[in-house]
Amino acid sequence: MLQDIEPYLACPHCAQALTRHERSLRCPAGHSFDLAKQGYVSLLAGDAHTGTGDTAEMVAARADFLTAGHYRPIADALAEAATALLGAAPSAGGAGPETTETTGSPEDPDGLVVDLGAGTGHYLAHVLDALPGRVGAALDISKFALRRAAKAHPRIGAVVCDAWRPLPLRDASAELMLNVFAPRNGPEIRRVLRPGGILLLVSPTANHLRELVDALGLLSVDEEKQRRIDEKLGPYLTPVDQRSVEFTLRLSAQDVRTVVGMGPSAWHTDADRLAAALAALPEPVEVSASVTVAAYRRPR
Numbered sequence: 001m002l003q004d005i006e007p008y009l010a011c012p013h014c015a016q017a018l019t020r021h022e023r024s025l026r027c028p029a030g031h032s033f034d035l036a037k038q039g040y041v042s043l044l045a046g047d048a049h050t051g052t053g054d055t056a057e058m059v060a061a062r063a064d065f066l067t068a069g070h071y072r073p074i075a076d077a078l079a080e081a082a083t084a085l086l087g088a089a090p091s092a093g094g095a096g097p098e099t100t101e102t103t104g105s106p107e108d109p110d111g112l113v114v115d116l117g118a119g120t121g122h123y124l125a126h127v128l129d130a131l132p133g134r135v136g137a138a139l140d141i142s143k144f145a146l147r148r149a150a151k152a153h154p155r156i157g158a159v160v161c162d163a164w165r166p167l168p169l170r171d172a173s174a175e176l177m178l179n180v181f182a183p184r185n186g187p188e189i190r191r192v193l194r195p196g197g198i199l200l201l202v203s204p205t206a207n208h209l210r211e212l213v214d215a216l217g218l219l220s221v222d223e224e225k226q227r228r229i230d231e232k233l234g235p236y237l238t239p240v241d242q243r244s245v246e247f248t249l250r251l252s253a254q255d256v257r258t259v260v261g262m263g264p265s266a267w268h269t270d271a272d273r274l275a276a277a278l279a280a281l282p283e284p285v286e287v288s289a290s291v292t293v294a295a296y297r298r299p300r
Contacts, residue, residue, distance in 0.1 A: 117182020
């Protein structure tokens with residue numbers, strides 16, 4: 001529901017507040033953004049390139065795989081971490097001595113839940129179920145993904161934007177940010193988080209889907225990935241918690257096609273070679289799922 005997150009939105013051109021005018025959002029400088037009939041709004045700058053966004057086929061594959069419940073342990077771990085850490089986090093009602101930023105909505109003391117690289121909104125919806133009363137912003141560069149995210153939960157507003165540019169959100173507007181298998185923009189994450197706010201970041205380990213990586217020649221994960229993430233976020237956020245989530249998937253041949261088609265390997269895998277490799281797999285095939293759920297806090 002876009003109206004729930006409008007108080008937190010900012011113009012991507014001038015960073016001023018946006019207000020609704022019939023079927024568009026406008027800022028005081030006159031920049032205007034039409035609301036899509038599918039329920040999302042695009043706040044991309046005019047020279048933005050969307051070629052890196054997930055295609056309609058990739059989004060459909062992801063929706064099928066997630067709806068089937070294969071990654072439910074990851075969604076559960078996110079929800080558990082969110083409720084535990086937000087309950088322990090210091091109140092961000094005041095900005096404190098280190099900053100003069102204003103929070104996104106004075107009527108909402110709990111702040112916004114932002115999913116950066118939200119895809120279909122699956123994980124954000126699961127976290128919002130665990131946090132009654134809070135509203136969520138699903139941010140992604142793929143309009144195909146956000147058509148689904150806009151309908152994933154009654155408290156989600158969906159916004160097309162580029163994770164590598166200034167995010168179209170007001171300073172210190174988010175109490176919680178999620179980042180699941182998605183790009184990470186450290187300076188912008190810090191700016192959007194309230195002092196004391198939490199980032200929950202999910203990244204694959206080198207063991208994630210390793211049986212499929214070996215058998216199908218998929219893209220592999222660097223064993224130093226988590227260390228590199230920590231180093232890049234270090235100047236902006238403080239690590240506060242890290243946990244491993246590991247479980248075994250039993251996948252049919254169609255499930256394997258779906259998981260390949262929904263991720264980055266979809267851009268790099270030859271269809272004919274993949275079909276031949278799939279035919280050689282047992283059915284069902286047991287596959288390792290292995291991710292790290294790391295929590296970081298914006299210092300006060």
